[in-house]
Amino acid sequence: MIVTIDGPSGAGKSTVAKKLAQTLGFRYLDTGAMYRVLVLSAIRAEIRWENEEALVENCRNTEFHVEGDSIWLGDENVSNEIRHPEISKQIWHVADHVRIRELMVERQRSIASFGNYVCEGRDQGTVVFPKAERKVFLTASANERAKRRQVELAEKGVDLSLVEIEEEQNERDLHDYNRPVGRLVKADDAVEVVTDGMSFEQVVHELVMIVRGSR
Numbered sequence: 001m002i003v004t005i006d007g008p009s010g011a012g013k014s015t016v017a018k019k020l021a022q023t024l025g026f027r028y029l030d031t032g033a034m035y036r037v038l039v040l041s042a043i044r045a046e047i048r049w050e051n052e053e054a055l056v057e058n059c060r061n062t063e064f065h066v067e068g069d070s071i072w073l074g075d076e077n078v079s080n081e082i083r084h085p086e087i088s089k090q091i092w093h094v095a096d097h098v099r100i101r102e103l104m105v106e107r108q109r110s111i112a113s114f115g116n117y118v119c120e121g122r123d124q125g126t127v128v129f130p131k132a133e134r135k136v137f138l139t140a141s142a143n144e145r146a147k148r149r150q151v152e153l154a155e156k157g158v159d160l161s162l163v164e165i166e167e168e169q170n171e172r173d174l175h176d177y178n179r180p181v182g183r184l185v186k187a188d189d190a191v192e193v194v195t196d197g198m199s200f201e202q203v204v205h206e207l208v209m210i211v212r213g214s215r
């Protein structure tokens with residue numbers, strides 16, 4: 001069974017998706033981490049962002065694997081490094097690219113082809129798994145999302161003001177909602193959950209109910 005969770009950045013998708021997967025005994029696929037690792041490997045390889053051919057090649061050649069909430073670049077665990085704001089800032093160079101997305105979609109389908117998965121991202125219910133058994137569109141107001149992101153980053157030792165976070169968030173929303181492929185849109189058959197004012201436990205409970213068909 002495939003459960004998809006899509007929504008804008010900062011809606012709390014990752015923590016909720018991870019907990020949902022754990023509760024259901026499913027595996028968890030963080031597709032954002034897959035785009036992030038490509039940015040990291042492009043930076044390390046000193047590829048210029050305007051060199052699209054090199055970026056596509058980098059996507060083909062980058063050896064990475066995802067394991068629950070960890071991501072490995074070769075044999076190096078880069079799970080923390082890929083969360084750095086500089087990676088988020090440059091993400092659109094790979095995430096807005098048609099051919100890179102095609103390669104990533106293929107890879108995501110192949111990863112989730114065996115077993116039960118909670119797949120989290122922007123295009124999981126629309127493009128990658130249009131026939132998923134359960135689809136959730138998880139969102140929250142811009143202000144709420146920025147506040148949560150601030151707490152999340154602070155826990156990782158990154159201190160940013162709310163204004164800085166909102167600027168980055170607006171920039172990412174702009175790309176996520178408008179990119180030519182894989183743009184962020186609620187699938188017609190997804191259940192929308194707006195998490196303003198809900199606790200983490202309440203959100204997870206709501207999602208468990210949705211997966212079990214009680215909502």
Ligand code: DC
Pocket residue numbers: 009010031032033035036091095120121122123124172176182
């Ligand atoms: O979920 P996240 O913030 O870690 O995702 C990082 C970026 O990757 C985000 O700005 C949008 C992009 N992304 C995407 O385009 N498609 C996905 N399926 C997942 C993430």
